[in-house]
Structure formats: C-alpha cells, structure tokens
Amino acid sequence: MHNDIESSTVSGTTALTDEWTVTLPSAFQSKMEEEDLVIWKSGLTIWCSVWGIEPEESREEALEWIAEEQAEKAFDVEQTEKEGLIFYRYRLFEETNDYSVASVYCFAFSHTNYIQLGIYVDDEADVALALDICESLSFTNHTVFH
Secondary structure, three states: OOOOOOOEEEEEEEEOOOOEEEEEEEEEEEEEEOOEEEEEEOOEEEEEEEEEOOOOOOHHHHHHHHHHHOOOOOEEEEEEEEOOEEEEEEEEOOHHHOOOOOEEEEEEEOOOEEEEEEEEEOOHHHHHHHHHHHHOOEEOOOOOOO
16 A cells, blocks of 8 residues: 555546556545555545455455455345456445445455455445446556566
C-alpha cells in the first residue's frame, strides 16, 4: 500500500499497491489508516487490504478460506474469473452503517496475493457504483521468472 500520512485526491486509474489498481469514476480522498488504505467521498467509503498467498497455497485455497469465514448473513454472493484473476464478492448488512444499506465486500485473487475492498455506501443507489469499482480491480505482476 502507498503510505501517505496526509490525505490526497485520487481519481481514474488509481494504484492501490505496486501491483493492484482500481478505477475510480470521480475524485475521492485517500489516506493510510494503520495497515489499510481508505478511499472516500461523500456517501461512499472504501477500505483496502492486501494479503499474500503462501507459496504452498493456491489462490483457490485462499478463496475457500475467505468463503468459509464470511458472515452467515451475507447475500448476493458471486464468484467470477476475469483476466487470470478470481473475483469473489458479497453484500452484508452491518451495524456500522445502521443496517440501512448493505456493504459490498469484494476480493480479487492473483497467484501471489489477494486484495479486499470493503465498500460502505449511504444510499442503495450507490451500490451499482460500488460494484463497478469492484469490477475495475486490475493486477499487474512485475515479477520476472527466470
């Protein structure tokens, strides 16, 4: 994650790490909070976290662990593959947003790591925007194998 202490304005294709990008449809603010990158604008907040996948573990095994740990009350669960990545997402009503609009959780798995976006919206009309942001996740591996 990029470690800027002060908040900065980001939009368009935005680097989340050296390998992960997301496309933001308008201007957002961003800053690091402990280990997570937080991106927000009025009515929508995205928490980004990245974890490595152990060399002996496959991305499918990492996904299986996430699926087993997801909340029982998750709904709209979906798994897809695109451009060599596995995408997994679900929605969940949470106390943090007064149970009024379900949050969107999305994960994208590469062969070396995975990213989680927890997207909190204030209005159900913004869920489509949250889903578009999830779909825009992209991975570029800069590692060269010899």
